[in-house]
Amino acid sequence: MSSPAPALDKPADGMDLLARVKTLVDRGELFDAAAVARAIPSDRPIKAVDVYHRGMCQPGFLRDVRTTRRAFTSWFHNMPSGRPHLPYHAIGPFGHDGITGDPAGSYMLMDEQFCSDLLNLAAERSALLRFSNLPGFSCLTMQQVSSVMRVTDDRATDGGGIYPYKPPAHREYGARVSISFGGSQCVDGFSAEQDQQWGTRYVNARRAFRQCTYVADRKFCAANPSFDWGDGRKLDLMAGSSAKECGGFGRYYREARSPKAGIGAGVDPAPGNGPCDGK
Numbered sequence: 001m002s003s004p005a006p007a008l009d010k011p012a013d014g015m016d017l018l019a020r021v022k023t024l025v026d027r028g029e030l031f032d033a034a035a036v037a038r039a040i041p042s043d044r045p046i047k048a049v050d051v052y053h054r055g056m057c058q059p060g061f062l063r064d065v066r067t068t069r070r071a072f073t074s075w076f077h078n079m080p081s082g083r084p085h086l087p088y089h090a091i092g093p094f095g096h097d098g099i100t101g102d103p104a105g106s107y108m109l110m111d112e113q114f115c116s117d118l119l120n121l122a123a124e125r126s127a128l129l130r131f132s133n134l135p136g137f138s139c140l141t142m143q144q145v146s147s148v149m150r151v152t153d154d155r156a157t158d159g160g161g162i163y164p165y166k167p168p169a170h171r172e173y174g175a176r177v178s179i180s181f182g183g184s185q186c187v188d189g190f191s192a193e194q195d196q197q198w199g200t201r202y203v204n205a206r207r208a209f210r211q212c213t214y215v216a217d218r219k220f221c222a223a224n225p226s227f228d229w230g231d232g233r234k235l236d237l238m239a240g241s242s243a244k245e246c247g248g249f250g251r252y253y254r255e256a257r258s259p260k261a262g263i264g265a266g267v268d269p270a271p272g273n274g275p276c277d278g279k
Contacts, residue, residue: 026167042070046069047069062114072105073105082138083139085136104132111125126195131189140187169198172202174200175192175194178191178193205252205258207259
């Protein structure tokens with residue numbers, strides 16, 4: 001990872017803000033709350049821990065989630081140079097057209113603690129930086145976006161859509177910027193995300209783990225008569241058989257395992273009437 005970004009004043013406009021967000025994404029610094037604060041001035045952080053299990057904890061279940069949140073109320077608001085309350089076209093078949101609201105910006109760093117590393121890592125991290133209702137602060141056009149970053153053109157017939165910017169995944173994380181554009185002159189807003197699950201190490205380990213559990217499930221299904229999703233005892237036996245043969249996902253991640261070539265079991269089969277359908 002490169003050296004930390006120097007402290008900066010508040011963003012001058014939408015292009016300046018987007019450029020700072022792109023730098024954080026390119027450097028993989030969204031996991032670093034201090035780096036985010038240096039690049040984009042924010043309110044004081046709010047930290048919280050949500051506890052899910054105080055007693056018995058089952059594999060795959062969340063134990064707690066630790067979050068750090070920041071807002072950008074001191075400068076990210078309606079400005080004389082902005083264009084507040086613009087009409088927009090909602091994206092998707094169930095959306096509704098409307099008027100943009102007041103600008104709102106937030107940052108969240110989330111650490112999920114799981115009960116074991118059997119199905120997940122014992123600790124997983126993700127981060128989200130979001131700026132919505134951008135026109136009130138600054139009218140950023142898609143042409144200006146293209147001068148800052150190269151986004152994928154995935155527009156709908158009306159010109160609206162989500163335009164992603166995705167630099168190559170890092171070994172330990174993946175990151176992206178999503179530009180929301182409703183077809184009017186100004187960009188509606190954008191968000192930046194960084195997730196441990198998008199890293200090449202995690203993706204490869206997950207595929208290798210699924211290959212092993214898929215083969216283990218097929219062996220169990222071959223040796224047991226057909227059963228349905230309501231048979232809790234058989235499902236527990238199936239899960240136990242898979243865990244005995246494959247171990248936990250955490251081991252695949254620690255050992256940086258990769259999927260084996262020639263095994264088409266990296267993707268789960270389509271759901272059927274029973275756990276053994278398609279296996």
